Amino acid sequence: MLTLHCPHCGTLAAETELTAGGEAHLKRFGPGSDDDSFEGYLFMRENPKGVHFERWRHSYGCGKWFIAARCTATLEVFGTYPAQSSAPPQHIRDAITARRPGWGWRDLA
Amino acid sequence: MAEARAMDVVVAPAAPLGMITLRGDLAALAPVCAAVTGAAMPGVRKAEVSGGRGIVWMSSDEVLLLVAPADVAGALAQIGTALAGQHHLAVDVSDARAAFTLTGPAAREALGKLTPTDLRPTAFGPGDARRSHLGQVAAAFWMAQGGAVTVVCFRSVADYMLELLRVSVAAGPVGYA
Incomplete structure (x- = not known):
């Protein structure tokens, strides 16, 4: 079972207490954007075997959103941080680099 | 057995x-x-x-x-x-919620069978409160100084909660220790 640390209330939340919210760090392209950008925002998602960033909601607990950096192949969790972050904080990137040297995800590395 | x-x-x-x-x-x-x-x-x-x-x-x-x-x-x-x-x-929200009490030394184990929350004495003791789920429904619970636990859930699932707790107690201890 996937167990994630909720950065808001500080408990370890089991997967059954969480709601998956899809890929993290999407940039919204709304009215006025060109068709390719809008299509990318709406439909194009990463599907990596390895490092991935996902939004999760601690729905049975404090009800807050957070982002988890984890490996889709091994279920290893590199860290979690509040959803009020436009990019992964440095300590999360360092934790990933320590475990997966040379990792890349979208335009992050 | x-x-x-x-x-x-x-x-x-x-x-x-x-x-x-x-x-x-x-x-x-x-x-x-x-x-x-x-x-x-x-x-x-x-x-x-x-x-x-x-x-x-x-x-x-x-x-x-x-x-x-x-x-x-x-x-x-x-x-x-x-x-x-x-x-x-x-x-x-008094009428929207139902509350139950678990009194006795085995309150921790009766709850522990129903929730993924870490209920070890070192992680959850008197004065601690958690929100999680018991069985299939959302619940909040906290432990009083004497070790009694109060469980709060939505009133719409109060019957389920009471039976769930009773079944958990009646089924006996897990006996890991």
Whole structure:
């Protein structure tokens, strides 16, 4: 079972207490954007075997959103941080680099 | 195979509680919470409850206030006056929730079979509060100083909760120890 640390209330939340919210760090392209950008925002998602960033909601607990950096192949969790972050904080990137040297995800590395 | 033994815990519906959900900046809410409940603002994942009055931490911007059922209207008026002009939300949820008590040394194990929450004595003790799920329904619970646990869930699932707790007790201890 996937167990994630909720950065808001500080408990370890089991997967059954969480709601998956899809890929993290999407940039919204709304009215006025060109068709390719809008299509990318709406439909194009990463599907990596390895490092991935996902939004999760601690729905049975404090009800807050957070982002988890984890490996889709091994279920290893590199860290979690509040959803009020436009990019992964440095300590999360360092934790990933320590475990997966040379990792890349979208335009992050 | 060991014979299933009922555990040393009594499950019962709690005495009626007046419950108010209060959301806002917790630091700014602390004075009026203290005035209404007579309790100090609890820390993260803590409960300050005694004799059916108190405050339970629900999230970083939400607390559950417990008062006598007859005092709810007065408490809401007091909160409205004290927080006038300040961003907050206060709702009487007494009738929307049901509460149960688990009394006895095995309360921890009866709960532990139903929730993924870490209930080891080092992780969850008197004064601690958690929100999680018991069986299939959402619930909040906290432990009083004597070790008794109060469980709060939606009233719409109160029957399920009572039976769930009773079945958990009747099925006997897991016996890991």
